Amino acid sequence: MKSLIIGVIKIAKLIDGKKISEDIKNEVAEEAKEFKKTSNITPGLAVILVGENPASKVYVSSKQKACDKAGFYSETIKMDEDVSTGDILNELHNLNNRRDIHGILVQLPLPPHIDSAKVLESIYPEKDVDGFHPVNIGKLVAQQECLVPATPSGIIEMLKRENITVSGKNATVVGRSKIVGKPVAMLLLNENATVTICHSKTGDLRSATLGADIIVAATGIPYLIKEDMVKEGAVVIDVGINRISKDKADTALLEWRKEDFEKKGVTLIGDVDFLRVEPRAGYITPVPGGVGPMTIAMLLKNTLKAAKMQAG
């Protein structure tokens, strides 16, 4: 769909991640039903949750609810904050060998005393629905069939469903984490974009983003991507999730998110200065309601894919 012209103010097309993710969840539920009919297998997801991190608890409970709705089997293994790496590895050994569990994920972050790399490497690659295992990362680079991290694959899915051409375009990814920045850059490259990856040591971020047809911002820094860093008509994908309290908000944000501040005293914003960037962009994802909801939808998709792969 073309951008709307309202008076003299150009408004970017909002990419509705909530709607797209609902569509994907419904498609996955339908596909899982068909798969069950033909194979008698119910996709199963196990989540290991260590400690009492409130945000992690919310994420895990959302994942469980989404599994229930899709007709999947799901199980959460809760472990105490002071658990050892060995205890987690034992649990993973058990889950790796269970036939009713096709996907395993360990909710991050883990407490600092845990060897996170060892934990993630102990999940069987074919059950690694988060796609963080080195085997899956290697396969992604080698463009082989694999389980791809959910947030990055959700971004590509959004672009596809909005019919946004990636091939031949300049894409700039801001952030180089293993969870978002690096895999999304690789996926964009695999879709034939010319990709620039920026990070905290990048000398001239503005020129890197200004030259981009597609910008993916994944830093966790509010207002990092400003209006003068975005080319007219660019596609702006905002992955950042930043919690802003009322006392830290400027006047524009206070007005825009008045309801949130009145009800909760906080609001969520991304890495993009949305109010000022939106009139320049061709497409833009909101926060919340953009990339965020895609992650769980893609996790379900990965779990079903894992179940199908394991069924041969």
Ligand code: NAP
């Ligand atoms: P992360 O591991 O902290 O990585 C942040 C990245 O941003 C790093 O690569 C860092 O560079 C880079 N960076 C920091 N300051 C910068 C600057 N001034 N200019 C350019 N780059 C800069 O974070 P993450 O896990 O990728 O997450 C990023 C954001 O996405 C967070 O807000 C997170 O909450 C959100 N997120 C959302 C979802 C979702 O929507 N479902 C999923 C995952 C993450 P260095 O490598 O040089 O330090």
